[in-house]
Amino acid sequence: MGLALELTGLSKAYGPTKALQDVSFNVVEGQTHAIIGENGAGKSTLIRALAGLERPDRGSIRIQGRAYAPRNLKDSRRAGVSTAFQDLSLLPNLTVAENLFLPRLGRGLLVKRKDNEAAAREVLDKYRVGHISPNRTVDGLALADKQKLEIVRAISHQPKILLLDEPSAALPDVEWLYSLLADIRSSDLTILYISHRLAEIRDLCQTATVLRNGEVVDTVRVDEADDSRVFQMMGGATEGHGTEARQVRGVTGEPAIEVRNLSGQSIKDVNFTLQQGELLGVAALEGQGQGETFRILAGALKPAGGQVYVDDEAVTLNSTSAALRRGISFVAEERKTEGIFPGLSTLGNVTAGALRKVDRFGFLGGRREFASSVDVAREVDLNERYLRMDIDALSGGNQQKAVLARSLLQGSKYLLLYDPSRGVDVGTKGTIYGLMERFVNRGDHAVLWYSTDLAELSAVCDRILCFYRGSVVQELAGTDISVEALLAAITGHAGAEREAKA
Amino acid sequence: MTKTSDARFGATKRFPIRGHTGYVLALLAVSVVLMPVSKLISPSLGSWTTVSAILVVSSMLALVGFGQGLVILVGELDLSLPSTVALAGVLTTAWLSVTPSVLTFLQILGIAAVIGLVNGIGVAFLRVPSFIMTLGMQLIVAGAALGYTKGTVPGTTPDFLASVMLGKWWGIPIPIFLLVGMAVVGTVIQQYTRFGRKLYAVGSNRATAELVGLRVGLIVTGAFVVSAIAAALTGMMLVGYGGGATLGMGDVYFLSSIAVVVVGGSSILGGRGSFLGTVAAAIFLTTIATLIQAVGISQGWQTFIYGFLIVAVIGLLNRDLYARAFAPVSRLMQRGRSAPAAAN
Numbered sequence: 001m002g003l004a005l006e007l008t009g010l011s012k013a014y015g016p017t018k019a020l021q022d023v024s025f026n027v028v029e030g031q032t033h034a035i036i037g038e039n040g041a042g043k044s045t046l047i048r049a050l051a052g053l054e055r056p057d058r059g060s061i062r063i064q065g066r067a068y069a070p071r072n073l074k075d076s077r078r079a080g081v082s083t084a085f086q087d088l089s090l091l092p093n094l095t096v097a098e099n100l101f102l103p104r105l106g107r108g109l110l111v112k113r114k115d116n117e118a119a120a121r122e123v124l125d126k127y128r129v130g131h132i133s134p135n136r137t138v139d140g141l142a143l144a145d146k147q148k149l150e151i152v153r154a155i156s157h158q159p160k161i162l163l164l165d166e167p168s169a170a171l172p173d174v175e176w177l178y179s180l181l182a183d184i185r186s187s188d189l190t191i192l193y194i195s196h197r198l199a200e201i202r203d204l205c206q207t208a209t210v211l212r213n214g215e216v217v218d219t220v221r222v223d224e225a226d227d228s229r230v231f232q233m234m235g236g237a238t239e240g241h242g243t244e245a246r247q248v249r250g251v252t253g254e255p256a257i258e259v260r261n262l263s264g265q266s267i268k269d270v271n272f273t274l275q276q277g278e279l280l281g282v283a284a285l286e287g288q289g290q291g292e293t294f295r296i297l298a299g300a301l302k303p304a305g306g307q308v309y310v311d312d313e314a315v316t317l318n319s320t321s322a323a324l325r326r327g328i329s330f331v332a333e334e335r336k337t338e339g340i341f342p343g344l345s346t347l348g349n350v351t352a353g354a355l356r357k358v359d360r361f362g363f364l365g366g367r368r369e370f371a372s373s374v375d376v377a378r379e380v381d382l383n384e385r386y387l388r389m390d391i392d393a394l395s396g397g398n399q400q401k402a403v404l405a406r407s408l409l410q411g412s413k414y415l416l417l418y419d420p421s422r423g424v425d426v427g428t429k430g431t432i433y434g435l436m437e438r439f440v441n442r443g444d445h446a447v448l449w450y451s452t453d454l455a456e457l458s459a460v461c462d463r464i465l466c467f468y469r470g471s472v473v474q475e476l477a478g479t480d481i482s483v484e485a486l487l488a489a490i491t492g493h494a495g496a497e498r499e500a501k502a
Numbered sequence: 503m504t505k506t507s508d509a510r511f512g513a514t515k516r517f518p519i520r521g522h523t524g525y526v527l528a529l530l531a532v533s534v535v536l537m538p539v540s541k542l543i544s545p546s547l548g549s550w551t552t553v554s555a556i557l558v559v560s561s562m563l564a565l566v567g568f569g570q571g572l573v574i575l576v577g578e579l580d581l582s583l584p585s586t587v588a589l590a591g592v593l594t595t596a597w598l599s600v601t602p603s604v605l606t607f608l609q610i611l612g613i614a615a616v617i618g619l620v621n622g623i624g625v626a627f628l629r630v631p632s633f634i635m636t637l638g639m640q641l642i643v644a645g646a647a648l649g650y651t652k653g654t655v656p657g658t659t660p661d662f663l664a665s666v667m668l669g670k671w672w673g674i675p676i677p678i679f680l681l682v683g684m685a686v687v688g689t690v691i692q693q694y695t696r697f698g699r700k701l702y703a704v705g706s707n708r709a710t711a712e713l714v715g716l717r718v719g720l721i722v723t724g725a726f727v728v729s730a731i732a733a734a735l736t737g738m739m740l741v742g743y744g745g746g747a748t749l750g751m752g753d754v755y756f757l758s759s760i761a762v763v764v765v766g767g768s769s770i771l772g773g774r775g776s777f778l779g780t781v782a783a784a785i786f787l788t789t790i791a792t793l794i795q796a797v798g799i800s801q802g803w804q805t806f807i808y809g810f811l812i813v814a815v816i817g818l819l820n821r822d823l824y825a826r827a828f829a830p831v832s833r834l835m836q837r838g839r840s841a842p843a844a845a846n
Contacts, residue, residue: 300713321715330713338713341706343774352703353714355696365694406714 002064004029004161004190010059012045012214019045020056021214027207029064030187034201034222035194037211038234038454038487043194044086046211047165050192051083052076063161080160084151084167086194092139096120099138100153127152128180143170151177155184162191168200169287178203196285196491198227210234227493231484255312256414256446257297257328262306266292267470270306274414274448279440281461282450283486289470290450291333294416297448298330299323310414329353329412331403333419339403340391346402347373347387354409376405379438381431397428404435415439415447422452433460454486466490525767529782533789540789544796554675556788558667561681562739564784566755567762568688569732571780572725574763575692576705577772578625578632580726582639583733583759586617587752589647590737595657595747596650598738602660611734617643618730622723647749655747663742677739681781688777701725705772761812762787787812 010023027033048054052070061068070076097120120134147170210217210233217233254276262270267289284290295301299317310326317323332338350373358369382401421429458481466474466489474489541548573580624635669676692698704711766783768775
């Protein structure tokens with residue numbers, strides 16, 4: 001049997017960030033090959049390159065020995081590559097049938113609706129999703145059905161190579177996926193299967209490539225690698241962080257924010273307590289409900305059920321200003337879309353959340369506004385000359401410092417920081433750690449900190465909550481904390497950390 | 503990326519909002535040059551009488567542009583200004599000339615405030631797109647004005663308005679003092695008050711504004727209320743200046759209230775701009791309009807040229823548009839450069 005796919009030296013950089021570095025591996029025809037890695041390991045970039053949405057800077061791809069350099073999705077489809085994306089690529093306002101057949105909706109100028117729907121019916125029945133009606137619009141479907149449709153559409157193009165990006169992420173059970181893949185498996189079809197879930201990979205895949213920081217760690221036969229080895233490959237050497245002596249902080253044990261049986265769109269029965277003086281970490285893969293939890297606490301989303309207590313008092317956080325009155329400030333993940341005010345000066349950005357504290361009889365722009373910002377700027381290590389500049393002119397790290405300074409100026413006791421160290425330089429990361437330490441050491445203050453970087457979480461936190469599928473599945477504390485243990489917990493292998501140590 | 507981009511905009515500013523002082527001065531300079539040059543077109547132009555007339559007319563455009571500017575600053579549009587101007591004008595002749603009291607004056611402004619309030623509630627809380635909401639309001643208010651007057655505007659010009667708009671201090675028309683006062687007060691409101699700063703924040707990034715605890719709905723509504731009040735004041739000035747009210751007296755402001763803000767350098771998407779830019783643009787556009795009138799072509803072609811110029815200026819200011827228009831050219835040039843390289 002020949003090689004279906006040969007990747008040689010594939011590299012792709014976005015500015016200084018290297019998404020893929022010299023990625024090479026082969027996949028034998030007819031196999032199901034897994035791509036494994038943490039958030040940001042380069043999996044999505046790899047898929048996008050194969051699908052023709054991203055052009056690699058260097059390196060080459062061959063499909064069945066023939067050079068393959070797609071410039072768009074159409075090229076990849078012509079070469080027999082078809083993709084089911086993680087962030088579903090369905091058009092919500094069109095019907096199921098139209099989505100299945102786009103861009104071909106019939107011969108000639110007119111759309112033959114009846115024919116399309118009949119053909120769609122056949123496709124849906126064939127791939128075990130007969131319960132989806134072809135004439136419904138996609139936005140009326142449940143999330144799981146949308147995901148199924150995305151997968152069915154990719155398969156219906158009769159590809160030689162099928163790319164499945166986190167196909168089970170929105171499925172309540174994987175039975176359907178298992179039987180579907182059993183149906184379509186043949187010696188002509190090669191599947192690239194991207195998933196965080198090791199159990200699925202063991203059931204479905206023969207070989208696997210592990211990516212870390214855009215590089216291939218190894219390509220292995222799945223039956224020859226045990227779980228602990230895979231976790232180690234994904235997480236990398238722990239860089240000595242996890243074993244450092246931890247600074248004992250003044251955690252008083254008094255509850256600051258208590259969350260009881262919180263539920264919402266993507267979370268169910270979330271329970272935890274943030275204590276006074278604590279820097280509590282949150283570890284999770286993307287989209288496991290941690291985002292919704294943060295936003296509920298920030299007053300930006302309403303919960304479906306459960307209760308939040310702040311300072312031992314049951315509260316309803318209807319709005320962000322209500323949360324602020326309770327002393328809770330939130331820093332969101334997307335600096336560009338939810339962090340900064342482009343076009344305003346850095347000073348304007350810092351003071352925007354606390355105008356009442358820096359004005360004089362309602363007037364701004366004076367010495368008072370500047371002076372009160374200088375203090376918080378110093379606290380986040382932001383050079384005061386940046387205050388006079390447009391925030392757009394600052395680097396990502398300095399913008400992040402300004403955003404943090406804004407939260408400090410609001411004078412809140414509790415900070416909710418959602419991945420503040422993503423995409424910033426090492427120096428700024430250090431500043432952020434220092435800031436969080438000093439903040440919680442003020443006594444009755446506390447920080448809830450989510451990070452996608454497990455190494456920094458395990459190095460900085462004394463206690464870490466692990467979210468998986470909308471709940472806190474495990475709480476690691478003290479010496480139990482390690483990158484491997486976190487990885488196991490957030491990929492749904494709670495308890496696996498014991499094996500990893502053995 | 504980090505060091506260079508930080509240094510590129512190294513000029514420090516006392517003023518916490520993006521400065522475009524150079525552009526504003528350029529607009530004013532062009533207007534100042536055009537005024538005497540216009541003598542070449544028509545000898546009646548370029549005199550102090552014409553120049554002061556231009557400034558008087560500009561003062562009204564600047565005031566209506568102030569309100570529109572605040573609405574644009576939060577990323578919305580107010581298309582109900584023309585009929586608000588007209589309604590206020592009609593009520594001024596009908597009520598204020600009969601009972602010239604502060605109370606009547608405030609009543610008229612109060613009616614305008616209600617118009618703005620309804621606009622704001624529709625846009626900010628009921629999520630009607632501002633384009634639809636205010637266009638509907640334009641019809642509603644115009645209809646109310648027509649219904650109230652039955653086509654003929656009652657009353658006369660209140661004396662004090664005529665004396666303000668046509669009077670002079672030390673040989674200078676009073677509206678010019680008003681224009682200067684407006685420039686100062688408007689700039690302070692927009693750039694040096696809490697309210698103004700909130701408008702900038704909401705217009706710059708609504709999601710962030712929400713997360714830092716700003717009450718976006720109230721702030722957007724506030725912008726519409728101020729806009730309607732500014733339109734009502736403009737209507738009163740027009741009555742004083744023109745010696746009466748007509749139902750169509752606000753129509754000229756339909757496009758020009760938006761044009762004056764955008765030509766003044768504000769972003770139509772919100773979050774950027776200054777009132778001084780609007781004032782400069784008001785003088786600039788009024789100068790242009792006067793020039794076109796002086797050329798001596800018919801009313802229809804005057805409007806044609808004026809509309810065309812506004813679209814052209816806005817188009818030139820839109821850097822994205824500029825880049826897009828020239829993208830094919832630069833792509834061709836790149837291809838030309840890379841082709842010989844490939845041949846090697």
